[in-house]
Amino acid sequence: MAGETRSVKVKIDNVKMIFNTRKGQMTALNGVNLDIHENEFITVVGPSGCGKSTLLNIIAGLLQPSSGEVLCNGQKVEGVGRERGVVFQQYALFPWLTVKKNVCFALEMRGIKGAEAEKEAMRYLQMVDLEKFADHYPKELSGGMKQRVAIARAYAAEPEILLMDEPFGALDAQTRTQLQTDLLNTWEKKQKTCFFITHDVEEAIILGQRCVIMSARPGRIKKIIDIDIPYPRTQETRMSPRFNELKNEIWGEVYKEYLEVRK
Numbered sequence: 360m361a362g363e364t365r366s367v368k369v370k371i372d373n374v375k376m377i378f379n380t381r382k383g384q385m386t387a388l389n390g391v392n393l394d395i396h397e398n399e400f401i402t403v404v405g406p407s408g409c410g411k412s413t414l415l416n417i418i419a420g421l422l423q424p425s426s427g428e429v430l431c432n433g434q435k436v437e438g439v440g441r442e443r444g445v446v447f448q449q450y451a452l453f454p455w456l457t458v459k460k461n462v463c464f465a466l467e468m469r470g471i472k473g474a475e476a477e478k479e480a481m482r483y484l485q486m487v488d489l490e491k492f493a494d495h496y497p498k499e500l501s502g503g504m505k506q507r508v509a510i511a512r513a514y515a516a517e518p519e520i521l522l523m524d525e526p527f528g529a530l531d532a533q534t535r536t537q538l539q540t541d542l543l544n545t546w547e548k549k550q551k552t553c554f555f556i557t558h559d560v561e562e563a564i565i566l567g568q569r570c571v572i573m574s575a576r577p578g579r580i581k582k583i584i585d586i587d588i589p590y591p592r593t594q595e596t597r598m599s600p601r602f603n604e605l606k607n608e609i610w611g612e613v614y615k616e617y618l619e620v621r622k
């Protein structure tokens with residue numbers, strides 16, 4: 360299985376999450392166990408409301424589980440940490456800072472300041488092909504460009520683990536495809552551990568080494584599928600018979616869970 364010989368970067372150990380709501384207690388996650396290996400690219404799919412974002416927020420340290428724990432590099436996660444970077448669907452850029460200064464912000468958190476930070480920021484902007492827009496403000500950019508800035512900023516923070524919650528979900532199909540290609544290129548060069556949530560089964564296959572399928576609420580891991588398609592993956596990969604087999608298999612599993620939600 361992909362990644363099995365590598366060391367465990369993040370261990371999700373019997374995580375349960377209960378929310379107190381106006382209607383009483385609601386179990387969002389129950390008994391989630393997963394080992395994410397060093398430099399592994401994991402994609403996560405499942406019906407709406409199955410707890411994907413909740414799980415990501417627990418790994419990020421933004422939420423504390425009701426029971427169970429998450430270990431990162433063997434240490435219990437008790438809050439946010441620099442080794443874990445998050446990219447959300449909404450770009451979360453600082454609107455009052457230019458593109459370059461948004462990236463500088465992440466560098467400053469690492470202690471890189473002044474001219475050196477500016478130079479480094481340009482290097483990260485080049486990576487996402489946005490160096491020409493360094494002095495623009497976020498409001499002057501398209502949705503796809505803003506998300507590329509958010510990705511450059513996430514990379515500039517040099518996290519060991521990238522947690523991505525439907526980062527391309529709000530984008531048009533063409534921009535999404537372009538960003539998938541950019542992300543794959545960057546991942547192949549920089550090899551970070553990635554945990555990537557998506558609603559899009561094709562996206563889960565084109566990016567991931569393993570695809571985690573979550574069951575309907577209360578969310579747990581239903582199945583993990585090895586995406587045994589070699590990298591580099593390109594848009595032509597989508598035409599291959601294996602891609603289509605995997606797509607049918609994963610889609611079938613997700614659809615069964617979707618029907619559970621509707622019952």
Ligand SMILES: Nc1ncnc2c1ncn2[C@@H]1O[C@H](COP(=O)(O)OP(=O)(O)OP(=O)(O)O)[C@@H](O)[C@H]1O
Nearest residue numbers: 378379380385387406407408409410411412413414
């Ligand atoms: N802070 C909260 N308080 C109460 N309930 C919550 C809270 N956060 C999430 N939930 C509930 O927990 C369940 C899981 O939510 P979550 O956002 O993790 O699902 P998801 O799989 O990411 O959904 P989607 O795919 O629609 O984004 C949902 O029923 C949601 O309403």
